[in-house]
Amino acid sequence: MAKRILLDMDGVMADVYQNLINLEYRNSGRRISYRDLEGNNVLTYFPNLSEMLHQKGFFRNLPLMAGAQEGTEYLNSKYDLYIVTAAVKLPDSMIEKYEWLQENFPYIRPQQMIFCGSKIPVCGDIMIDDHPKNLYPFCGERILFTQPNNIHMDFPDFVRINSWKDIDTLL
Ligand SMILES: [Mg+2]
Numbered sequence: 001m002a003k004r005i006l007l008d009m010d011g012v013m014a015d016v017y018q019n020l021i022n023l024e025y026r027n028s029g030r031r032i033s034y035r036d037l038e039g040n041n042v043l044t045y046f047p048n049l050s051e052m053l054h055q056k057g058f059f060r061n062l063p064l065m066a067g068a069q070e071g072t073e074y075l076n077s078k079y080d081l082y083i084v085t086a087a088v089k090l091p092d093s094m095i096e097k098y099e100w101l102q103e104n105f106p107y108i109r110p111q112q113m114i115f116c117g118s119k120i121p122v123c124g125d126i127m128i129d130d131h132p133k134n135l136y137p138f139c140g141e142r143i144l145f146t147q148p149n150n151i152h153m154d155f156p157d158f159v160r161i162n163s164w165k166d167i168d169t170l171l
Contacts, residue, residue, distance in 0.1 A: 001080070002078065002079050002080045003079055003080065003124075003125035003126060004079065004080040004081075004082065004123075004124035004125050004126070005075055005079040005080065005081050005082070005124060005125065005126045005127075005128065005171075006082050006084040006114075006119070006122055006124045006126070006127045006128070006129075006138075007072065007075065007081060007082065007083050007084065007128050008083075008084060008085060008127075008128060008129040008130060008131075008134070008145070009083055009085040009097060009101075010062075010085065010086075010130075011130035011131070011145065011147045011149075012065065012068070012128060012129065012130055012145045013064070013065060013068045013072060013083070013105075014059075014062035014063070014064065014065065014068075014100070015062060015063040015064065015065050016062060017034065017037060017147065017148060018063045019058065019061065019062050019063060020032075020042070020046050020049070020052060021033075021034075023052050023055075023058075024045070024046055024052075027048070030045075032045050032046075034148055037148035037149075038148045038151050038152060039148070039151065039152040039153075040148075042149070053090060053093075054090065054092075056092065057096070058093070058096070059090075059093040059096035059097050059100060060096035060099055060100055062100060064104060065163075065164060066163065066164065067163060067164030067165060067167075068104075068164055069104060069105065070164070071164035071167045071168065072105055072108070073105075073107060074167070074168055075167070075171065076107060076108065076112075078171070079126075079171070080124075081108070081112060082112050082113075082114055082122075082124065083101065083105075083108060083112060083113050083114065084114045084116060084119055084122050084127075085097060085113075085114070085115060085116070086116060086117065086118070086119065087115040087116065088115065088116060088117035089117065094115045097115065098110070098113065098115075101113060119134045119137075119138075120137045123139060123140075124138075124140055125140045125141060126140055126141045126142075126143060126171070127140060127141070127142055127143065128143045128145055128161075128167075129142075129143075129144070129145065130144065130145045130146070130147040130149065130150060131149070131150070132144065132150060132153070132155055132158070135155075135157075135158055136157075141159070142157065142158045142159070143158065143159050143160075143161055143170070144158040144159070144160045144161070145161055146160060146161065146162045146163070
């Protein structure tokens with residue numbers, strides 16, 4: 001039986017930071033780079049973060065991470081793949097995330113989508129996520145996807161991947 005992989009959306013499949021950078025520039029004219037965000041509190045750079053996340057269309061219009069479509073298709077062909085994404089705190093994001101997945105990943109069936117309030121009870125063999133708080137309680141193999149929020153931190157318990165290019169060599 002194929003191993004079960006739990007794949008995070010935001011910061012792994014979808015480039016949330018790029019969307020925030022674009023919106024901040026549109027709203028305030030401030031140009032922020034990925035380098036600015038590395039290891040820093042995002043609220044310093046996006047003081048209206050909560051409003052941005054609640055803005056209609058935020059999750060519907062997220063840019064894709066480079067290589068995410070090909071990489072996800074590869075994982076889907078080889079593993080028992082589930083997309084696991086925290087969505088309940090922002091209920092409007094659920095329909096937007098569903099439509100975004102259908103548009104960009106049409107081979108992912110609705111039965112493979114888990115829109116949750118917490119990832120803790122979701123079990124599997126491998127989890128890929130950009131947030132250590134989601135990986136710590138996970139029972140299986142834990143893969144940290146590099147994003148500005150985790151880039152300067154050392155996590156000996158996790159395997160780190162820096163981009164989708166690393167995924168087919170690892171998995
Ligand atoms: Mg994430």
